[in-house]
Amino acid sequence: MRFAFAPKTSLPILEFRMVNSCNGLLCLSGESRDDPSYVCNPILDEFITIPPNYKGRCRAPLDGFGFSVETNQYKVLQPFIRWSTRSVAQSTTLRLRYTVYTIGTGVWRSIGNAPSDLFKFPFSALFHEALHWVSLAVESAECIHSFSFETEQFRSLPLPSNYGRVKREFHDLLKLGVLGGCLVLCVFGASRELDMWVMKDYGVQESWNKILVIEDLYMKDVSCHYTEPVMILIDGQILMAFNGRDVVFDNQEIKSLGKSQITPTGSAFDATSYSACFVPLSKVFKEEEVKRNIFHPEFCLPPLILHKKAWKIMVYNLNFSSGLKM
Template identity: 25%
Template sequence: MKLDCKEYKMPDGIIMKLHQDIIIYMLLRLPVKFLLRFKCISKYCYTLTKSSTFINIHLNRATTSEDEYILFKRSFKEDVERYKGIFSFLSSNNGDDLSCIFPDLDVPNMTSLYSITQDKLIGPCHGLVAVMNVSSTILLNPATRKYRLLPSSPFGVPKGFYRNIENGGFGFDSVVNDYKVFRISEVYTEDRFGYPEEGERKVEVYELGIDVWRELDHVDQQLPKLFWMTSSMPYNGTYHWLITLSYEHKLILLCFDMSTEIFRYIKMPNTRYFSSGTRHSLVLLNDCLSFICHPFLGPEIDPTKDFIDIWMMKDYNVYESWINIYTIRVLPIHEFPLAIWKDSLLFFQGKTGYLMSYDLNTDEVKELNFNGCKRSMRAIVYKESLAPIPEGSESSTQVHNF
């Protein structure tokens, strides 16, 4: 960025000159909501805060876990078959006491109001978060309060064929400098008894920068079977799924490189087995890809013998760097953990529908005054970003304000 000076007239008439790098340094210390107001001061301020250079500097500024916010999505029942989705934007200045930084918001443009278990929050990527179900994807920036409903895939199936959407994801391709959304499906036919026959795996990719969906032509037909709510997350330019190969009873990390658009695998450590059933959930801890090995709750759980393990991969894609960083008591986790916040608070939804927290440092469990329908809570930890949501073409979907 070009270094120059700007003149500002002070109340006593003295002209103060500030180098642009000093201005930028001061601006980087401000919350995004103040930066959005700052751009209204002058044309120079508007141009500076809208420039890709400043946005990238802000994105890569030094931060700590204290700069983290959390986005919750939860649902409430409105009538017998209808649910209302709510976004809550929370912060904390005192331990695990949660406070709203914005008023709660109705989840916009979700096409299905009759299911609360099939939507997921994905991200963040440069501060952007995707809200996805099998039929629609919303991209939002929680800090700038912008969102866009992305266009649906245009690809259909021939007559007599059916499509099963297995999974989908969102990430950033650093090579072409663009965000991508993708979905994995199987196109199949049925036999004369109505049972599905083995089909063909398909992967469709949407590039936001060029506003185009396309089909990949090199899909590995031997990919493991995925399910919509398989634990998954983007990390290090790659999308990851934590799956167990049923024929080997082996835990693996399936990866989809957002740049090369090729699938690969990462070897996983051996984990404990629970007689009630074993679950594995991906989380981010200390900026490292990690996972939690936890049981299905049931009468088979023995608190004297059964424990939850948290594993961390300290060096990405290096098998020897996997370490069992925490072993903790079994928690009343209903379904799956939601997120780890500030590298110490594990959030999960309890059986009563209330949000619960477990402190990894003090071993303290709390039930918080925050609830929703059972199995409806989702959470994403994010840091504020000025990253814009790419605009669509004139004939495509557009970016809106909350």
């Protein structure tokens, strides 16, 4: 079963991208520099607006959304680009600076001691109340960066010591995600192979364990190849987004990929596992103005995967298991 949020909504903008999901709430961000961000409940058809904080700065479209259990507050992490020129060599260096918005306060705050290399927040890499990503910079140390929405501190986590070095020309060669309550890393090799690693003991390098190898990864007539883990199905198969255009699952018996019954959108999308929230936004964000979309979904079953095409959001109801077989 599925239902879709049609383009005819009261959102001020029609083109947006997904940031990530947290506790059944979805964060969306506009594509343009001066566009605001939105936190919505796709089940109850509600949203609030997060004002932009650029003030002429060059925006880095890499927002993050998370929750602090200790303070019971939701926060948005937003970096911006700053160019610095050295007086001697007159060389220009790109640096990232970070701001945090605590929903309900109306204030953006700058935070320090942050990694300055360019990165991409991978969709669904929110784990242990922290956002996780791998650096895009070829010259940077090979590690996983994280930002805690609880402490508002950055830290680094180790990659597997023997995951097999891959050329770092493209960030899609390393993909992070969360499966079955564990941080997961997908490594794409040059020989049509995908290795999937799981960190069993969070933060401990020795706890990385290779759980899956897919040898015949690439489909025919596809020039770019990357796969992101989405969720564990009830039969133990892993549902994945392939190339941002197909939803596939791994066949562990033949170590290959098979197409799912989810209809391809025909254009790029983001996908993530999703647990519904039935608490009205007015109770979650008492200080914020809550608005509703025009479209009201007919079904209110808990969706377990969320799927995006351009400005349309599609929600599928699937069976899955939260356990990960290792």
